[in-house]
Amino acid sequence: MFKLALLLPLIVGTFGQTPTRCCYSHKFDGVLMEVGASLPLGSSTPTILDATNEISYDFDEKLMWLNRSQVNPVNGNRETIIILRRYHESKEYIVQNGQCYSQTINPDSLTPPCVPDSFHYGGSFTIGSGTNSVNVNNWRGNINGTTFAINVQASDCTPVSESLYGIIEQANTVMTYVFANLKPTLAHPDRFHQQAVCAHAIPIHGAGKRDLEEMIANIHSHLVPFIL
Ligand SMILES: *[C@@H]1O[C@H](CO)[C@@H](O)[C@H](O)[C@H]1NC(C)=O
Numbered sequence: 001m002f003k004l005a006l007l008l009p010l011i012v013g014t015f016g017q018t019p020t021r022c023c024y025s026h027k028f029d030g031v032l033m034e035v036g037a038s039l040p041l042g043s044s045t046p047t048i049l050d051a052t053n054e055i056s057y058d059f060d061e062k063l064m065w066l067n068r069s070q071v072n073p074v075n076g077n078r079e080t081i082i083i084l085r086r087y088h089e090s091k092e093y094i095v096q097n098g099q100c101y102s103q104t105i106n107p108d109s110l111t112p113p114c115v116p117d118s119f120h121y122g123g124s125f126t127i128g129s130g131t132n133s134v135n136v137n138n139w140r141g142n143i144n145g146t147t148f149a150i151n152v153q154a155s156d157c158t159p160v161s162e163s164l165y166g167i168i169e170q171a172n173t174v175m176t177y178v179f180a181n182l183k184p185t186l187a188h189p190d191r192f193h194q195q196a197v198c199a200h201a202i203p204i205h206g207a208g209k210r211d212l213e214e215m216i217a218n219i220h221s222h223l224v225p226f227i228l
């Protein structure tokens with residue numbers, strides 16, 4: 001009897017409750033591995049998105065930096081571009097082949113690194129096996145007709161993976177992200193400084209860089225809600 005009375009609340013406390021929606025550190029470094037594709041409505045040619053992004057993110061200061069190593073969706077070559085978003089200045093800088101391009105961005109488009117309020121709990125799982133396995137909570141939801149599934153580490157809300165599918169910007173889209181090497185600190189604050197070459201940035205619109213313009217728009221429309 002005694003034992004049962006003591007054990008019951010413990011069991012309920014551990015297994016019976018829906019975890020609460022959580023937030024990860026507002027400042028972090030990490031790597032975002034990204035694979036996906038989008039197929040414009042009425043088209044039969046998908047755009048493949050295959051990239052590894054080094055990321056530094058500061059929600060409080062409204063800054064984001066990406067070193068994006070990607071397969072160029074047009075010519076298939078692997079290339080690196082640096083994207084710096086200074087939301088508080090409504091400015092984005094894109095450095096490709098030593099040239100800096102810029103454009104205006106919506107300062108409110110940065111979302112907190114949190115499980116959105118509208119998402120529903122989808123269960124708890126372990127990833128990996130044995131003593132090094134990681135407990136994750138799964139969250140699912142729908143934003144503007146796109147379905148999302150996010151896995152976050154149960155202990156501290158570190159994002160582990162995120163998938164989405166739906167029609168985004170007139171294109172059928174499927175994307176998967178794996179979050180790697182995350183650290184809840186910023187080891188390279190200099191990444192957020194505007195590069196010297198960007199003092200003379202060329203506005204991307206009208207620069208005759210349609211491919212780059214479309215690619216950047218594509219990256220923006222698919223960035224995951226958990227962080228970007
Ligand atoms: C970006 O990443 C590539 C490797 O993918 C690396 O060679 C390059 O030095 C990085 N650039 C910066 C500015 O960190």
Ligand SMILES: *[C@@H]1O[C@H](CO)[C@@H](O)[C@H](O)[C@H]1NC(C)=O
Pocket residue numbers: 143144
């Ligand atoms: C949904 O789409 C509308 C119109 O395109 C946009 O204004 C709104 O911000 C979107 N909502 C979210 C949560 O992204």
